[in-house]
Amino acid sequence: MARHALQRLLTAIPVLFGVVLVGFLLMQVVPTDPATVRAGPTATADVIEAIRRDLGLDRPLYEQFARYLARLVQGDLGVSIINNVPVAQELGNTVGPTLELMLASLIWSIPIGITLGTLGAYYRGRLVDRAITAFAVAGGSVPVFFLGLLLIWYVGFKLQWLPFTGRGGPLWTWEGLTAIALPALTLGGVFIGPVARMTRTAVLDVLSVEHVRTARAKGLGEFAVVTRHALRNALIPVVTLIGLQIGFLLGGAVVTETVFSWPGVGRLAVGAILSSDFPMAQGTIIVLSLGFIVINLVVDVLYAALDPRVRAA
Numbered sequence: 001m002a003r004h005a006l007q008r009l010l011t012a013i014p015v016l017f018g019v020v021l022v023g024f025l026l027m028q029v030v031p032t033d034p035a036t037v038r039a040g041p042t043a044t045a046d047v048i049e050a051i052r053r054d055l056g057l058d059r060p061l062y063e064q065f066a067r068y069l070a071r072l073v074q075g076d077l078g079v080s081i082i083n084n085v086p087v088a089q090e091l092g093n094t095v096g097p098t099l100e101l102m103l104a105s106l107i108w109s110i111p112i113g114i115t116l117g118t119l120g121a122y123y124r125g126r127l128v129d130r131a132i133t134a135f136a137v138a139g140g141s142v143p144v145f146f147l148g149l150l151l152i153w154y155v156g157f158k159l160q161w162l163p164f165t166g167r168g169g170p171l172w173t174w175e176g177l178t179a180i181a182l183p184a185l186t187l188g189g190v191f192i193g194p195v196a197r198m199t200r201t202a203v204l205d206v207l208s209v210e211h212v213r214t215a216r217a218k219g220l221g222e223f224a225v226v227t228r229h230a231l232r233n234a235l236i237p238v239v240t241l242i243g244l245q246i247g248f249l250l251g252g253a254v255v256t257e258t259v260f261s262w263p264g265v266g267r268l269a270v271g272a273i274l275s276s277d278f279p280m281a282q283g284t285i286i287v288l289s290l291g292f293i294v295i296n297l298v299v300d301v302l303y304a305a306l307d308p309r310v311r312a313a
Contacts (some may be wrong), residue, residue, distance in 0.1 A: 117199025
């Protein structure tokens with residue numbers, strides 16, 4: 001198990017390097033000059049040139065990238081051009097709310113998705129199965145921003161049941177729970193459909209295998225047969241899909257945080273790009289990419305834990 005995890009960790013290093021390189025190059029093709037942004041619209045050409053030298057923008061591109069990598073190795077993500085605050089400090093203040101939002105989205109959507117998929121497989125071809133399949137397809141087709149705006153208009157504005165702007169506080173407080181409810185419903189709502197569809201397909205495949213028929217022949221109840229024998233063996237592809245979807249959920253978090261003014265990494269990334277704050281934008285890209293890599297690493301380890309054949313490979 002440890003060897004498998006180490007191999008996956010080593011393969012993640014060049015991926016992270018590629019993300020850093022692509023992110024750095026993307027910031028170079030943006031027409032806005034970081035020195036002009038820091039100097040302000042009324043600055044003279046001499047002031048702008050001095051800032052360019054101070055930021056190292058007058059050096060060759062390969063040297064700028066080498067200096068940037070050297071700072072990253074030391075944990076220095078640079079300083080924001082807009083507010084002159086260390087990027088690491090700003091990211092530290094926003095990572096927590098983003099993790100809260102993802103946790104609140106997953107803690108209810110994963111169990112519901114697995115339950116719906118299992119029910120659809122057990123009642124295959126019946127009205128329950130068709131309703132669950134239709135719900136899963138519709139839920140997976142709805143854009144995140146549309147669901148968020150719909151919840152804001154109806155639940156937040158028309159009914160005025162829940163707040164829909166900003167973060168009310170930590171999750172263990174009532175204000176925090178009510179503030180995160182609509183963003184968590186929005187982000188988790190688009191997660192249920194793919195999980196339910198994959199669970200249904202996987203459970204259908206397992207229900208017809210020999211050891212499930214043997215469990216029924218021994219006189220076990222249907223609940224025990226489905227949960228202990230069918231669902232447990234069907235979780236391998238479901239866990240893989242959940243891991244991939246959690247990675248893509250980071251992209252959905254960017255939209256959700258922007259719609260609900262949630263003070264997370266996604267909203268910070270959008271603000272940094274719109275304001276041409278290149279160090280902040282690069283820092284958010286690295287953090288979001290690192291989160292995606294870590295999630296996939298955890299999924300690989302869980303996959304090996306569920307399937308001994310992967311550990312032996």
